[in-house]
Amino acid sequence: MDPVSAAIGRLFGAVPAGLHRLQGGDLSEVWKVRLADGRDVVAKAGPLVLREARMLEAMAEAGAPVPRVLASEKTLIVMEYLPEARPGPDSWRALGAGLARLHETTAARYGWPVDYAFGEVAIPNARGADWLAFWTDHRLLEGRDVLPAGLAHRLDRLAHRLPDLIPDSPPAALLHGDLWTGNALFTEAGAYLIDPACYHGDAEVDLAMLELFGRPHDAFYEVYGRPGGDWDSRRAVYQLWPALVHLRLFGTGYIGMVEDRLARLGA
Structure with missing residues (x-):
């Protein structure tokens, strides 16, 4: 057996x-x-x-x-078991409502009680009160030693500019942590979140990931609300980390994604 x-x-x-x-x-x-x-x-x-x-x-x-x-x-x-269905505007609205409820739950610190991993790529989650330090040390520069030297140096330079690109103390929202569109499961009854990699952090991390391989239906933002300010820059910062993870997991086919986000950020 x-x-x-x-x-x-x-x-x-x-x-x-x-x-x-x-x-x-x-x-x-x-x-x-x-x-x-x-x-x-x-x-x-x-x-x-x-x-x-x-x-x-x-x-x-x-x-x-x-x-x-x-x-x-x-x-x-x-x-x-949740049988899948083709997503329509109503199910995208349901996803927006569900994600908003998730993000309404906040913590006093960023991070998570335990570390996690995507395959061989570690996801350190040590809790702390400084969002910029968390994103720099546990996301952007995590694993830099296994990257080509030129790419690692570009990430170092970008890290020094993070205070000008992302907020320093956003609410520590409960995040899905890996919310690409494939981890939104649509059914006849609505939408579900699957395959999480949770931690507490800036809610826009999930929004950026949701736009990494496509864009949500407008109905999603009708319910959740659209990010304001310089969203293009914040999205590029938060998408850079999953792009780097994909590069490490699946190889050079993802170098273009990494290069694109760096170029958008002038790095």
């Missing part, structure tokens, strides 16, 4: 009736599972899934729409 079926058997008292690997999951393994009682659930395996489960619970406590965690065991969590 495969390890996933065995684990689900322990958690639910019976071996599953079916197991189907889902697409995606570059950094983890995900299955749609038919339980012995006929229910469909989603199982996700990986070294940090219990930390993800706690993030989902924190988001649910904040009133954000997330899949319910049904059971967990060491490196496996089991969540409710």
Whole structure:
């Protein structure tokens, strides 16, 4: 018996009736599972899934729409299955409302109780009261030693300019932390947030990530509200970090994304 079926058997008292690997999951393994009682659930395996489960619970406590965690065991969590549907204006509005509720939950400090990771890329989350220091040390310059020297020097120069580019003390909002459009799951009932990498920080981090590979429907901003001021610069700063993560995880195919954000910032 495969390890996933065995684990689900322990958690639910019976071996599953079916197991189907889902697409995606570059950094983890995900299955749609038919339980012995006929229910469909989603199982996700990986070294940090219990930390993800706690993030989902924190988001649910904040009133954000997330899949319910049904059971967990060491490196496996089991969540409710949510059938996807084509997104329309109403579901984009639901996403805007859900994200706004998430961001209304704030903390006294930036960061998260534990560190996280995307595959081999570490995500340090040490808590602190200084947003500029958090973004500089734990995001922008994290991993600079493994980057080409020229790129690392450009990031160093940009770090000195951050006080002119992003706010120094925004509310420490509860963030999804990896909110690209693929981590918004649309259903007939609305929109859900999946695959989080939570920490507390500037709410605009999630908005910037949501625009990294596309743009939300206008209906999203009708509910959430549009960023003001020099959003183009702040968005480029906050998009630079996931661009660097993609470069480290998936290779030089993402160097253009990194170069584009640096050019927008005059770096």
